[in-house]
Structure formats: structure tokens, C-alpha cells
Amino acid sequence: MSRKLYELVGRDADRPFSPHCWKARLALKHKGLDFETVPVPFTEIPRIEGGASKIVPLLKDGERMVADSFLIAEYLEEAYPDAPTLFGGEGGRRLARFVEAWSTATIHAALPGFVIMDIHDILAETDQAYFRQSREARMGRALEAVVEGREARVEGFVKSLAPLRRMIEAQPFLGGESPLFADYIVFGAFQWLRVVSAFPLLPAGDPVAVWFERCLDLYEGHGRAVPAAADAA
Amino acid sequence: MSRKLYELVGRDADRPFSPHCWKARLALKHKGLDFETVPVPFTEIPRIEGGASKIVPLLKDGERMVADSFLIAEYLEEAYPDAPTLFGGEGGRRLARFVEAWSTATIHAALPGFVIMDIHDILAETDQAYFRQSREARMGRALEAVVEGREARVEGFVKSLAPLRRMIEAQPFLGGESPLFADYIVFGAFQWLRVVSAFPLLPAGDPVAVWFERCLDLYEGHGRAVPAAADAA
Numbered sequence: 001m002s003r004k005l006y007e008l009v010g011r012d013a014d015r016p017f018s019p020h021c022w023k024a025r026l027a028l029k030h031k032g033l034d035f036e037t038v039p040v041p042f043t044e045i046p047r048i049e050g051g052a053s054k055i056v057p058l059l060k061d062g063e064r065m066v067a068d069s070f071l072i073a074e075y076l077e078e079a080y081p082d083a084p085t086l087f088g089g090e091g092g093r094r095l096a097r098f099v100e101a102w103s104t105a106t107i108h109a110a111l112p113g114f115v116i117m118d119i120h121d122i123l124a125e126t127d128q129a130y131f132r133q134s135r136e137a138r139m140g141r142a143l144e145a146v147v148e149g150r151e152a153r154v155e156g157f158v159k160s161l162a163p164l165r166r167m168i169e170a171q172p173f174l175g176g177e178s179p180l181f182a183d184y185i186v187f188g189a190f191q192w193l194r195v196v197s198a199f200p201l202l203p204a205g206d207p208v209a210v211w212f213e214r215c216l217d218l219y220e221g222h223g224r225a226v227p228a229a230a231d232a233a
Numbered sequence: 234m235s236r237k238l239y240e241l242v243g244r245d246a247d248r249p250f251s252p253h254c255w256k257a258r259l260a261l262k263h264k265g266l267d268f269e270t271v272p273v274p275f276t277e278i279p280r281i282e283g284g285a286s287k288i289v290p291l292l293k294d295g296e297r298m299v300a301d302s303f304l305i306a307e308y309l310e311e312a313y314p315d316a317p318t319l320f321g322g323e324g325g326r327r328l329a330r331f332v333e334a335w336s337t338a339t340i341h342a343a344l345p346g347f348v349i350m351d352i353h354d355i356l357a358e359t360d361q362a363y364f365r366q367s368r369e370a371r372m373g374r375a376l377e378a379v380v381e382g383r384e385a386r387v388e389g390f391v392k393s394l395a396p397l398r399r400m401i402e403a404q405p406f407l408g409g410e411s412p413l414f415a416d417y418i419v420f421g422a423f424q425w426l427r428v429v430s431a432f433p434l435l436p437a438g439d440p441v442a443v444w445f446e447r448c449l450d451l452y453e454g455h456g457r458a459v460p461a462a463a464d465a466a
Contacts, residue, residue, distance in 0.1 A: 091322045091415075094325065095328035098397075098407060098415070099328060162338035163331060163335040175327055176323075182324075
């Protein structure tokens with residue numbers, strides 16, 4: 001097959017967990033494209049395709065290589081214009097960046113405070129050392145300290161999802177009746193959580209949890225094919 | 234003229250302040266449409282056009298009447314398809330709702346805590362009574378208590394604008410090189426603040442403040458034609 005998605009894994013090559021890689025996966029499924037995935041641990045990323053990228057996901061489509069989930073979605077939209085649209089036009093492409101900015105500031109900023117030790121724990125030994133060193137340097141404290149007192153932060157986090165909740169109370173997806181890349185942007189964050197940690201963050205009846213389950217059902221349950229940490233444990 | 238926008242005012246009919254009415258104003262300017270505005274105080278809203286609407290903005294375009302800023306934008310997009318687009322396609326229309334949900338949860342939810350007394354103070358006497366009663370009932374405390382200790386909340390508020398800030402650090406408008414209705418959604422909230430209150434909320438050099446000034450410049454400084462409370466005081 002000539003289409004390869006390089007994506008991040010820990011010790012278990014069958015449990016990709018990077019939010020950004022999941023965004024790219026669903027973008028490919030959305031376009032109806034076949035692809036094979038190539039699992040890569042943190043410390044092997046610099047060696048992919050002879051040093052082609054410092055980050056994953058990296059998509060190799062024939063001879064073309066694109067790294068970064070948003071750029072991959074933009075590439076797919078342009079390269080496969082006859083397949084279902086990921087953005088719904090130029091305005092949708094622009095505002096998907098707003099959804100990304102919101103997801104980054106709200107979900108990605110908060111999740112390490114809940115699950116960074118779980119991420120650490122699923123990595124292979126070499127990657128654990130790299131992960132601890134790089135993250136502790138960035139955050140200025142021990143990984144253990146980052147998750148300390150996480151129970152007390154759950155309520156504030158759940159509340160911070162208000163804009164998403166308001167949208168999906170009114171319709172199945174951010175994109176309306178069917179998903180757009182904007183949905184996958186937020187899905188990626190919750191799938192990250194689901195694959196790495198059994199920590200219960202979203203109340204089951206929360207509209208956000210219902211929407212997430214709906215996203216897991218997409219493309220014959222593609223996202224569900226990797227069991228939740230809560231079930232895998 | 235056959236196009237009328239009914240919009241909220243206080244004692245001074247020349248100082249419309251409703252965020253939603255400003256969204257509708259800029260949507261009309263964006264489409265290059267002429268319109269006249271009809272100032273309406275809170276307690277007169279039920280009498281507009283013989284009771285046509287419980288809310289403003291209300292647009293009367295010929296015989297067609299549309300209330301609610303988002304519905305007005307959707308109406309204009311459909312009725313004037315050859316004028317510049319407000320949404321940039323269906324995806325942009327869908328995700329503009331996300332920007333609206335974010336603005337509601339983040340900015341509209343916070344602003345009363347800074348300026349609800351200022352809003353009260355610019356209203357005519359009859360409207361002040363209505364405003365105090367309805368808002369105090371909704372919020373369960375005196376208006377004076379709502380703004381108490383507001384200085385301590387500024388930093389958190391400024392920080393909560395991160396998704397917007399991230400977007401406009403990278404480009405002039407949420408819409409990219411030029412604005413979309415999504416820009417006006419957020420502009421409306423800050424124009425509300427600007428018209429009703431001299432309370433300094435945004436640091437001058439904040440990218441959000443820079444973007445807001447850029448929005449004030451649009452359409453020959455349309456938003457600037459109503460002086461800021463800080464200057465009018």
C-alpha cells in the first residue's frame with residue numbers, strides 16, 4: 001500500500017494514543033482512503049523516513065510527505081476534492097483553527113494534569129526517560145506533582161467544555177448532521193485520554209460523553225478498535 | 234429606506250450597546266447593505282412592529298422580519314448571495330456557532346461581573362427598574378454584588394481569551410485576511426464593553442485589543458462612530 005501514517009505508540013504498538021495522530025486517522029477515514037499505520041515510539045521519531053520529520057503524525061502518500069494533523073487534513077482536502085469534505089469550505093477551514101485553538105487551550109492544557117503519569121507508564125523504558133526529562137523541563141516540576149490533587153480539578157474541567165456541550169446538545173456533531181475535521185480535532189483529545197488512562201473524567205450522561213461515543217462509532221467503530229485503558233487494564 | 238434594524242439603547246438613543254445588535258450591524262455592513270437603525274429601550278421591545286418580537290436585534294427587510302443576530306446573518310447570507318460571504322460556506326456557518334458558543338460561555342458569561350452596574354447606569358429610569366428586577370432575579374443577588382471584587386477577576390478573564398488570541402496572533406481576523414461573521418460575534422461582545430463601561434479590561438498591547446481596534450476600523454470606522462464610554466465620560 002502506498003499510503004502510510006506514522007503514529008506515536010508506547011510499549012504496545014497496537015495502542016496508538018497521540019491525539020494528533022487520531023485526528024489524522026479519522027481524516028483519512030473521512031476521505032474514504034486506505035492506509036497502513038506505522039507505530040513509532042517517541043525516541044524513534046527522528047529516524048522516520050531518514051529524518052523527514054520531527055513530529056508525528058507524518059503521512060506519506062505516494063511520494064508526498066506531510067507532517068502535522070491540520071496540514072494533513074488540508075492536504076487531503078486539496079488532494080481528494082471529490083471525497084467528502086473535511087472543512088465544508090474556506091470558512092470552515094478557517095474556523096476549524098479556532099476549534100483547534102480552543103481544544104489546545106482547554107483540553108490539551110488540562111489533560112496532562114490528569115493523566116501525564118498514565119502516559120509515562122505506557123511508554124517503553126527508553127521513552128519514559130525521554131518523556132520525563134523533556135516534560136519535567138517544560139513544566140518545571142516532577143510528573144508526579146503535575147497530577148497531584150487531580151480529583152479537585154475534575155469539576156472545573158468538565159465545566160470548561162461548555163462551548164462544545166452547547167453545540168452538541170443541539171446537533172449530533174460540530175459539523176451538524178455529520179462530522180467535520182473540527183469534530184476529529186476534539187475527538188483526538190478525548191481519544192488520547194481514553195487510550196492512556198482509566199481515570200474517569202467525563203460523567204457518563206454528559207452530552208460531551210455521548211458525542212464522543214458517537215465519534216467512536218464512526219467508520220465501523222474505527223476509534224473503538226483500540227480498547228479503552230479502563231477496559232484493557 | 235426599506236431596511237430597518239431595531240436595536241437596544243439606554244437613555245442615549247445614539248449609543249446602541251447590545252452585543253447582538255452590533256453583530257447584526259456589522260453583518261449588514263459586510264453585505265454592503267444600507268439600513269436605518271431604530272433605537273429601542275428595554276421596556277419598549279414588546280411594542281416593536283406591533284409585538285413582532287420579544288428580542289432585538291430585529292431586522293425588517295422590506296416585509297420580511299428576522300430576529301436574533303445569528304438568524305439575521307443566515308438570512309442575509311441567503312438573501313444576498315452575491316454580496317461578500319458572512320460564513321465562507323456551510324462548514325463556516327456551522328463552526329460560527331461554535332465561536333458563538335465560546336463567546337457566550339467565556340465573554341458574555343464574564344462581562345456582567347465587570348460592567349453590569351455600568352449597563353444599569355446608562356439606562357433610562359423605567360428600564361433601570363426592569364433591568365434590576367429581571368437580572369437580580371436571574372442571578373440571585375444584587376447588581377452591586379455581581380461586580381464586587383471585579384479587579385481580582387481581570388487576570389483570569391484575559392487568560393480565558395487564549396483561543397481567540399492564538400488565532401489573531403497568526404492572522405488579522407478569525408476569518409483569515411478578512412473578517413467573517415465569526416469575527417463580528419466576538420466583536421459584538423467587546424463593543425458592548427466599550428460602549429457601556431470605562432472599566433479597563435484588556436491590556437492595550439494584547440493581541441485581542443489590537444484585533445478589536447482592527448474591527449473598529451472596518452467599514453469606515455463604523456464601530457468607532459459611537460464613542461467609547463471611556464472617552465464619552
